Amino acid sequence: MKKIFQILTDSFRMARKDLLEFFRDRMQLVFFIIMPIFMMIMTGFIFPTENSLKNIPLGIANQDTGQMSATMTEVLTEMRTSNGDNIFSVKTFADDGALKDAIKAQKINGGVFISSDFSQAIQENQQASVTIIPDQSNPQISQILTQVLQQVIARTSTSVAQTKVDEMIKLTAIANPQLAQVNAAVIIQPIQSTIDNLIPGKPNYFQFVAPGIMAMIVMMSVMTGLATSVSREREAGTLDGLLIAPVSRLSIILGKAFSQTARGMIQGMIVLLLAIVLFGVHVYGSWLIMIVLLFLGVFAFMGIGILVSALASAQESAMTIMMTFQFPMMFLSGVFFPIQQMPQVMQYVSKVIPLTYEATALRKVIVLGAGFSSVWIEVLILFVFGAVMLAIAVPTFRRAVTR
Amino acid sequence: MNDSSDIIEVKNLTKKFKDLTAVDGISFSVREGEVFGFLGPNGAGKTTTIKMLCTLLRPTSGQALVSGQDVVKSPSEVRKHIGLVAEKLILYDRLTAMENLKFFGSLYHIPKQEVVARATKWLKALEMEKWQDKMAGTFSTGMKQRVNIARALLTEPEVIFLDEPTLGLDPQTSRSIRNFIDDLHAHGVTVILTTHIMPEADELSDNIAIIDHGKIIAMDTPQNLKASIKKDNATLEDVFLRLTGRDMREDSHEHIPSARAHMFGGKSRVR
Ligand SMILES: Nc1ncnc2c1ncn2[C@@H]1O[C@H](COP(=O)(O)OP(=O)(O)OP(=O)(O)O)[C@@H](O)[C@H]1O
Numbered sequence: 219m220k221k222i223f224q225i226l227t228d229s230f231r232m233a234r235k236d237l238l239e240f241f242r243d244r245m246q247l248v249f250f251i252i253m254p255i256f257m258m259i260m261t262g263f264i265f266p267t268e269n270s271l272k273n274i275p276l277g278i279a280n281q282d283t284g285q286m287s288a289t290m291t292e293v294l295t296e297m298r299t300s301n302g303d304n305i306f307s308v309k310t311f312a313d314d315g316a317l318k319d320a321i322k323a324q325k326i327n328g329g330v331f332i333s334s335d336f337s338q339a340i341q342e343n344q345q346a347s348v349t350i351i352p353d354q355s356n357p358q359i360s361q362i363l364t365q366v367l368q369q370v371i372a373r374t375s376t377s378v379a380q381t382k383v384d385e386m387i388k389l390t391a392i393a394n395p396q397l398a399q400v401n402a403a404v405i406i407q408p409i410q411s412t413i414d415n416l417i418p419g420k421p422n423y424f425q426f427v428a429p430g431i432m433a434m435i436v437m438m439s440v441m442t443g444l445a446t447s448v449s450r451e452r453e454a455g456t457l458d459g460l461l462i463a464p465v466s467r468l469s470i471i472l473g474k475a476f477s478q479t480a481r482g483m484i485q486g487m488i489v490l491l492l493a494i495v496l497f498g499v500h501v502y503g504s505w506l507i508m509i510v511l512l513f514l515g516v517f518a519f520m521g522i523g524i525l526v527s528a529l530a531s532a533q534e535s536a537m538t539i540m541m542t543f544q545f546p547m548m549f550l551s552g553v554f555f556p557i558q559q560m561p562q563v564m565q566y567v568s569k570v571i572p573l574t575y576e577a578t579a580l581r582k583v584i585v586l587g588a589g590f591s592s593v594w595i596e597v598l599i600l601f602v603f604g605a606v607m608l609a610i611a612v613p614t615f616r617r618a619v620t621r
Numbered sequence: 622m623n624d625s626s627d628i629i630e631v632k633n634l635t636k637k638f639k640d641l642t643a644v645d646g647i648s649f650s651v652r653e654g655e656v657f658g659f660l661g662p663n664g665a666g667k668t669t670t671i672k673m674l675c676t677l678l679r680p681t682s683g684q685a686l687v688s689g690q691d692v693v694k695s696p697s698e699v700r701k702h703i704g705l706v707a708e709k710l711i712l713y714d715r716l717t718a719m720e721n722l723k724f725f726g727s728l729y730h731i732p733k734q735e736v737v738a739r740a741t742k743w744l745k746a747l748e749m750e751k752w753q754d755k756m757a758g759t760f761s762t763g764m765k766q767r768v769n770i771a772r773a774l775l776t777e778p779e780v781i782f783l784d785e786p787t788l789g790l791d792p793q794t795s796r797s798i799r800n801f802i803d804d805l806h807a808h809g810v811t812v813i814l815t816t817h818i819m820p821e822a823d824e825l826s827d828n829i830a831i832i833d834h835g836k837i838i839a840m841d842t843p844q845n846l847k848a849s850i851k852k853d854n855a856t857l858e859d860v861f862l863r864l865t866g867r868d869m870r871e872d873s874h875e876h877i878p879s880a881r882a883h884m885f886g887g888k889s890r891v892r
Pocket residue numbers: 638641643661662663664665666667668669670873876877878887888890891892
């Protein structure tokens with residue numbers, strides 16, 4: 219008991235020294251604060267959300283002269299985002315060939331072709347058609363574009379249908395007065411869907427990505443931070459000063475782990491603060507569970523950090539090893555893209571990455587307001603992973619420092 | 622040789638790095654309170670020996686006792702009795718001189734006031750008291766080395782290892798450090814000193830061992846060593862060159878970390 223206490227107080231001394239050193243390094247401090255800000259802003263703005271889509275160049279070739287197609291063109295031209303920006307910047311073209319050429323020349327991101335018989339077909343109670351030409355070289359935009367256009371067309375055709383059904387009802391109601399009560403909308407769309415969100419408001423990309431980035435930043439600072447900090451001391455020669463002191467090896471590595479934990483938590487909080495203040499993210503779950511989850515993440519990744527610092531002799535090789543691990547982790551753990559959107563094989567891969575569980579658990583708590591009962595599987599996995607890694611890493615470190 | 626007042630006893634100590642035998646079965650002993658000069662050409666194995674005695678490297682075979690404790694069996698006991706001034710400075714640039722000393726003192730579980738009292742005393746003795754609250758990173762090499770020595774002495778060790786303590790220092794600082802080592806000697810501290818400056822070893826040491834290719838090739842008092850070669854007014858340098866030859870150590874080129882070894886860790890690696 220006394221020994222454990224001694225190990226802990228020694229490691230707190232080490233951690234205090236590390237943090238003192240760290241906070242005096244202006245350059246490092248600047249990057250420390252800028253990195254999460256940069257990360258948030260970057261991921262927030264490079265991914266298209268419906269709000270960020272505006273003035274998409276859209277080509278329309280309207281060969282029809284009727285009222286209906288003119289209305290549709292106007293709807294597309296006048297569509298606005300919630301911020302009041304035009305979604306499309308519409309250019310007119312002669313025919314579908316011209317639209318395709320413009321897409322190839324990357325002048326427009328998509329085209330709508332309305333053939334000359336459009337209005338006539340509607341008038342004559344035939345099915346009229348509109349052609350959407352997407353720009354397949356830009357899948358993100360073309361997907362959104364196709365969705366929006368299909369909605370507009372669906373809405374237009376519903377209103378056409380409604381007018382026609384109304385006419386039909388009026389005609390038949392003369393013979394059968396009961397039918398006068400029938401609502402045209404019910405005939406056309408017998409089922410209506412409403413969305414009952416778990417949380418109010420529209421889903422927001424930041425809301426999705428902020429928990430993941432928090433998880434990732436915490437992971438990076440314990441893994442990279444720990445390994446580079448140990449190798450820096452090894453290269454400078456100061457590690458020898460710690461090793462000849464009558465303190466346990468465990469204190470040395472725990473001290474490093476504590477100081478890196480503090481750094482990771484501070485950075486995680488910067489991300490959260492930015493997300494809340496700048497990007498309208500809201501924490502729906504309990505802050506306590508969120509913080510416990512962050513600490514658990516630190517615990518889970520500490521072992522890998524220690525292992526790398528034991529194995530990597532120079533700071534540079536520590537960095538290289540870490541990058542090799544972290545890069546695939548970042549992309550496969552669902553921090554930036556939902557795992558469900560990945561191919562099946564990659565989904566299996568992401569299941570063995572601990573960061574996936576950290577990110578998922580944090581997202582559940584922050585976005586869906588989940589309680590402990592909904593994240594206990596993730597908690598268990600992270601805990602077991604962390605414990606196993608530590609059990610491997612600590613003896614390896616002990617052996618590695620005195621070769 | 623195995624006197625009860627021997628503070629260091631080394632028997633057949635060997636250290637191999639893969640196929641390179643850096644230290645090759647050396648045996649020697651150091652008496653309590655003496656200054657023991659440990660000389661040898663570059664790559665001879667001096668630093669490797671010191672690191673084994675300081676519990677920083679595990680010997681491949683052989684035995685070493687420091688203050689009566691085995692360096693392999695009870696390293697933590699050995700650590701309580703030693704101080705080390707290594708080839709690289711053991712100081713944090715972003716801590717002040719005093720903060721450095723307080724930090725290292727705290728690792729030896731010396732009460733805080735005691736640490737401050739000792740730190741003040743040593744900084745004064747080394748003429749660094751004016752600078753105690755300045756960042757170590759802003760110091761000159763000589764100032765850094767003086768704080769580094771204060772750090773090694775803070776725990777009032779029985780044995781202090783000085784691995785080239787005057788390396789890269791100006792004549793004034795070297796002089797003051799030599800005087801300081803003399804003071805330590807007078808106070809009965811055992812000093813293990815490595816240096817490439819022959820007059821320095823001659824002036825300070827009670828006994829000298831010359832090591833080459835991992836083997837001790839001569840061990841005696843400076844006077845006896847000088848008398849052993851037939852030359853009038855022989856200096857220690859004459860002895861050294863006679864014993865180790867005039868060739869530079871290019872033959873051990875593959876032993877000195879090459880560019881490749883450096884990329885993969887090389888010498889900075891603690892083994
Ligand atoms: N970690 C290591 N890995 C491999 N070889 C090493 C290692 N440390 C030292 N050596 C080799 O062991 C030999 C002895 O090195 P050592 O540093 O003990 O020499 P030294 O006598 O202190 O030399 P110098 O006067 O240059 O300081 C050298 O050939 C060196 O290259």
